[in-house]
Amino acid sequence: MSSDIHVGDPLLVIEDLKLEFKTEEGTVKALDGINITVKKGEIHGVIGETGCGKSVTSLTTLGLLDNNARIRGGEVLYKGVNLLKMNDEDLRQKIRGNEISMIFQNPSTSLNPVYTAGEQIKESVVIYQSDDKKEAQKLVLDELDRVKLPDPEDVYDKYPHELSGGMQQRVMIAMMLACNSNLLIADEPTTALDVSIQAQFLKILRGLKESRDLSILYITHDMAVISEICDVVTVMYGGQIAEKADVHELFKNPKHPYTIGLIHSVPGVMESIEEFETIPGTVPRLINPPSGCRFHPRCEYAREICKEKKPELEEIEKDHFVACHFWEEVE
Numbered sequence: 001m002s003s004d005i006h007v008g009d010p011l012l013v014i015e016d017l018k019l020e021f022k023t024e025e026g027t028v029k030a031l032d033g034i035n036i037t038v039k040k041g042e043i044h045g046v047i048g049e050t051g052c053g054k055s056v057t058s059l060t061t062l063g064l065l066d067n068n069a070r071i072r073g074g075e076v077l078y079k080g081v082n083l084l085k086m087n088d089e090d091l092r093q094k095i096r097g098n099e100i101s102m103i104f105q106n107p108s109t110s111l112n113p114v115y116t117a118g119e120q121i122k123e124s125v126v127i128y129q130s131d132d133k134k135e136a137q138k139l140v141l142d143e144l145d146r147v148k149l150p151d152p153e154d155v156y157d158k159y160p161h162e163l164s165g166g167m168q169q170r171v172m173i174a175m176m177l178a179c180n181s182n183l184l185i186a187d188e189p190t191t192a193l194d195v196s197i198q199a200q201f202l203k204i205l206r207g208l209k210e211s212r213d214l215s216i217l218y219i220t221h222d223m224a225v226i227s228e229i230c231d232v233v234t235v236m237y238g239g240q241i242a243e244k245a246d247v248h249e250l251f252k253n254p255k256h257p258y259t260i261g262l263i264h265s266v267p268g269v270m271e272s273i274e275e276f277e278t279i280p281g282t283v284p285r286l287i288n289p290p291s292g293c294r295f296h297p298r299c300e301y302a303r304e305i306c307k308e309k310k311p312e313l314e315e316i317e318k319d320h321f322v323a324c325h326f327w328e329e330v331e
């Protein structure tokens with residue numbers, strides 16, 4: 001695996017990924033041609049409403065899909081190596097933890113209930129930093145301190161159920177830091193955190209990007225968080241990509257009706273709750289997804305062709321991609 005990757009080079013390249021799940025009710029067409037490139041030193045946001053395929057995209061990358069999943073096409077290249085062709089043993093030994101680490105959506109189910117927080121972080125420290133017992137313990141306390149947990153010695157000996165959701169999330173982050181990986185996949189990492197802690201957490205991530213050139217794939221449904229932390233954004237809808245651009249370009253010049261809906265659904269400081277614009281309708285079920293453009297039942301610009309033909313992702317300006325037949329008309 002090449003280590004000759006510099007800031008700005010592609011680190012993770014997800015190409016035309018197609019994924020289905022077999023269920024009793026039928027086949028869930030969860031991902032329909034997903035393309036995402038995360039560059040070295042970049043924070044790449046993935047945004048979309050519930051069920052659009054954010055988590056399954058990241059789980060595919062680490063080979064952690066449920067047994068009923070079927071990959072129907074595409075590649076996931078990490079440093080040029082296709083992770084979809086790697087066996088579980090190699091993924092565990094060579095990729096998970098040391099190259100790519102992940103903070104899962106729900107920290108309480110990701111931490112092991114029978115080990116203390118300190119013991120769990122120590123496991124990563126021993127593998128990736130030092131197997132000297134005394135030194136490992138000191139490194140764990142350093143990691144707990146780095147994520148601003150008050151009284152690291154006390155937290156070290158606590159079991160997950162003795163910690164609040166926010167503290168559990170920080171323990172997860174400390175475990176991730178102990179791995180010294182090159183890519184972090186963070187799936188809704190701030191859902192269990194209150195607003196001030198969330199701001200500190202985003203600061204920690206930005207610091208890691210700057211000090212270590214850490215690349216981050218940051219999954220969220222929160223446009224405000226995206227604007228705060230990301231360099232580049234991919235907008236997903238119903239297992240497809242709607243739009244992708246540099247974060248400033250996306251907020252200044254959104255071209256997909258769905259992106260515009262997401263941006264308008266973020267409450268502005270002066271608006272009252274009644275004035276929030278939300279996107280009408282609900283997210284589609286992916287057993288029988290809408291034909292053509294999957295957004296058409298909710299789109300005010302939709303016409304006949306939108307039901308018949310899936311819009312291709314088109315580069316409308318340098319590094320700004322949109323999948324919409326009528327992006328030129330969208331205001």
Ligand SMILES: Nc1ncnc2c1ncn2[C@@H]1O[C@H](COP(=O)(O)OP(=O)(O)OP(=O)(O)O)[C@@H](O)[C@H]1O
Nearest residue numbers: 021023028030049050051052053054055056066286
């Ligand atoms: N094991 C499974 N079997 C069947 N369908 C599944 C399975 N796992 C995920 N799905 C379906 O795949 C689609 C994408 O799910 P995913 O968890 O990636 O959504 P998400 O964008 O992360 O949503 P959220 O914001 O709620 O976390 C959904 O329709 C979901 O129901």
Ligand code: SF4
Nearest residue numbers: 293296299306324325
């Ligand atoms: S392709 Fe049609 S339905 Fe889809 S977003 Fe564009 S206008 Fe709306």
Ligand SMILES: [Mg+2]
Nearest residue numbers: 054055056105
């Ligand atoms: Mg999810």
